[in-house]
Amino acid sequence: MRVYLDHLATTPVLPEVFEAMKPYFTEAFGNPSSLHQHGLRVRDALAEARRRIAALINAESPEEIFFTSCGTEAANLAVKGVAYANQRRGNHLVVSATEHPSVLSSVEFLEKQGFTCTRVGVDAEGWVDPEAVRAALTDQTILVAVHHANHDIGTIQSINEIGRITGERGIAFFVDATTSGGWLPIDVQAMGANLLSLSPHRFYGPKGAGVLYRNRRARLVSVLHGGVQENGRRAGTENVPAIVGSGVAAEAARVELPQRIAHTGRLQRRLWTALRERIPYIQLNGPEPGPRRISTSLNLSTEFIEGEGQLLLCDLNGIAVASGSSCVSKSLKISHVLAAIGLDHALAQGNLILSLGKDNTDTEVDYVVETFAGIVAKLRGMSPMWDEFQRGIIDSVINPTGRGRSFAEHAAAVSGKGAG
Amino acid sequence: MSDTYTLYNQTVMDHFLNPRNMGDLDNADGVGEVGAAACGDIMKISLRVEQGRIQDARFKTFGCGSAIASSSMATELIKGRTVEEALSFTNQEVVNALGGLPPVKIHCSVLAEEAIKAALEDYLKRHPAAAKPPGGP
Numbered sequence: 378m379r380v381y382l383d384h385l386a387t388t389p390v391l392p393e394v395f396e397a398m399k400p401y402f403t404e405a406f407g408n409p410s411s412l413h414q415h416g417l418r419v420r421d422a423l424a425e426a427r428r429r430i431a432a433l434i435n436a437e438s439p440e441e442i443f444f445t446s447c448g449t450e451a452a453n454l455a456v457k458g459v460a461y462a463n464q465r466r467g468n469h470l471v472v473s474a475t476e477h478p479s480v481l482s483s484v485e486f487l488e489k490q491g492f493t494c495t496r497v498g499v500d501a502e503g504w505v506d507p508e509a510v511r512a513a514l515t516d517q518t519i520l521v522a523v524h525h526a527n528h529d530i531g532t533i534q535s536i537n538e539i540g541r542i543t544g545e546r547g548i549a550f551f552v553d554a555t556t557s558g559g560w561l562p563i564d565v566q567a568m569g570a571n572l573l574s575l576s577p578h579r580f581y582g583p584k585g586a587g588v589l590y591r592n593r594r595a596r597l598v599s600v601l602h603g604g605v606q607e608n609g610r611r612a613g614t615e616n617v618p619a620i621v622g623s624g625v626a627a628e629a630a631r632v633e634l635p636q637r638i639a640h641t642g643r644l645q646r647r648l649w650t651a652l653r654e655r656i657p658y659i660q661l662n663g664p665e666p667g668p669r670r671i672s673t674s675l676n677l678s679t680e681f682i683e684g685e686g687q688l689l690l691c692d693l694n695g696i697a698v699a700s701g702s703s704c705v706s707k708s709l710k711i712s713h714v715l716a717a718i719g720l721d722h723a724l725a726q727g728n729l730i731l732s733l734g735k736d737n738t739d740t741e742v743d744y745v746v747e748t749f750a751g752i753v754a755k756l757r758g759m760s761p762m763w764d765e766f767q768r769g770i771i772d773s774v775i776n777p778t779g780r781g782r783s784f785a786e787h788a789a790a791v792s793g794k795g796a797g
Numbered sequence: 798m799s800d801t802y803t804l805y806n807q808t809v810m811d812h813f814l815n816p817r818n819m820g821d822l823d824n825a826d827g828v829g830e831v832g833a834a835a836c837g838d839i840m841k842i843s844l845r846v847e848q849g850r851i852q853d854a855r856f857k858t859f860g861c862g863s864a865i866a867s868s869s870m871a872t873e874l875i876k877g878r879t880v881e882e883a884l885s886f887t888n889q890e891v892v893n894a895l896g897g898l899p900p901v902k903i904h905c906s907v908l909a910e911e912a913i914k915a916a917l918e919d920y921l922k923r924h925p926a927a928a929k930p931p932g933g934p
Contacts, residue, residue, distance in 0.1 A: 683838065685861035689804060689813065703836045704861035707901055726837050726859075759819055759865060761830060761841040761857035791839060792832030 379695040380741040385732035391581045401618040426624025433627040435564040448555040448576030451589040452479035455551040462596035467517035470494040474717040503532035526557040529714035530663030531674035540569020549595040559630035571595035582626030586619035642672035651746040678724035681763040682756040690752040699730040723784035812866035829915025842912040863902040871909035
């Protein structure tokens with residue numbers, strides 16, 4: 378059996394998305410900037426895609442929708458574009474510590490140019506307290522950026538409250554909705570968002586297109602210079618097929634949203650309930666399934682084993698998943714989100730991220746539970762930590778017995794240095 | 798497996814999926830457990846030594862696929878060597894025998910070398926006579 382449980386990485390395009398895109402590779406190949414029939418035809422197609430995206434997020438006008446090449450570019454444009462446009466007003470940015478790297482790296486880039494940034498911490502479930510955002514604001518603050526749902530641990534942020542605070546102070550508010558787009562209701566007006574990014578390939582649209590919503594209350598300068606495409610905010614010939622496909626995916630998401638939430642939410646509970654019953658010393662990172670967690674994601678820590686081995690064995694059994702373990706990252710660092718919630722290093726090492734989609738089934742979930750239980754048993758059989766836990770040399774973090782030292786103390790003793 | 802893409806080469810995948818010498822040794826003559834400060838992996842190697850020669854080796858590893866494969870291969874390589882030969886064992890032998898590791902995973906083979914050295918040190922501490930140079934008093 379093959380089970381795809383990495384929908385936070387990407388999704389397949391819907392058949393109707395693929396069909397809608399096809400003509401724009403061949404007979405409708407025109408450049409929307411051209412003034413002849415070929416150009417005018419695709420201009421209409423872009424306008425329709427803009428209307429559909431605007432409808433998905435309740436934007437006042439399709440003119441507030443800008444297409445980019447991906448969600449990362451949209452975040453770069455939002456953060457750098459607002460910072461540069463407002464640098465005479467102030468130089469201070471406020472972001473949460475668990476933003477996507479496209480936001481955090483943009484901020485680091487700006488810091489080297491004289492901007493300053495406050496990174497607001499999160500609680501143990503990854504939640505950003507709106508009052509902590511308020512406390513971070515100064516008279517120099519020109520942008521607040523907080524994601525809607527966390528890409529790693531699924532936490533849903535109190536966006537409307539943060540939007541009220543930034544609105545009162547007249548500070549631009551950027552919401553990264555690349556994880557929630559197509560999976561949670563989004564109303565930019567109720568959120569008080571001045572900017573919001575979407576990644577259509579995460580909700581059954583194609584790769585190669587990203588979306589930035591921006592209303593008139595946020596000044597924005599271009600970061601990609603050239604022609605006057607996208608109302609002068611994003612130079613470069615539009616990726617017409619991908620934009621058309623994104624519009625169709627947005628329309629499908631708008632119509633199917635309640636069913637998608639209900640279906641993935643039910644599977645999420647089924648999967649987590651069964652895993653917790655079946656496997657000892659496993660925990661969920663981020664909020665429990667429910668109103669505070671996105672319905673698609675489960676971020677797990679299985680104790681005494683490491684995440685990459687879990688991922689490899691899942692893959693060889695047909696199950697596609699992700700991991701935030703240091704062994705999986707090229708930098709040998711655990712996910713910055715797991716670090717921000719203060720997760721014990723041993724648990725971060727055993728991390729696995731499962732993300733559901735609209736086409737997953739009960740049968741698949743049951744197969745994953747059975748297979749994963751076997752994988753955990755196999756890897757624990759190989760792990761010195763599992764053996765030493767049985768013998769009372771080290772203790773469990775998830776369910777402490779009071780015997781033995783902590784994994785961290787043990788790791789430090791055998792490596793001569795602190796782990797992580 | 799021909800239509801399956803793998804993160805590591807076939808030898809590494811084979812040692813990860815079918816690890817050699819996995820487990821512990823009852824009444825081992827030397828045991829070494831080391832951790833990698835870089836990533837948090839932990840490796841434990843147990844040795845049985847008879848008449849100055851490594852008769853058996855076992856490993857247990859908390860770590861990624863290449864860490865498990867490295868410890869599996871290291872135990873294979875070390876068996877049959879004298880303690881003196883084993884003391885000059887290097888991680889490069891593991892990398893070579895595995896047909897290479899991704900650059901970011903070379904430290905896994907270093908951990909295997911360190912685990913073997915730690916097990917040998919433990920053996921020599923418990924058997925001081927074996928540490929004396931041959932031909933000595």
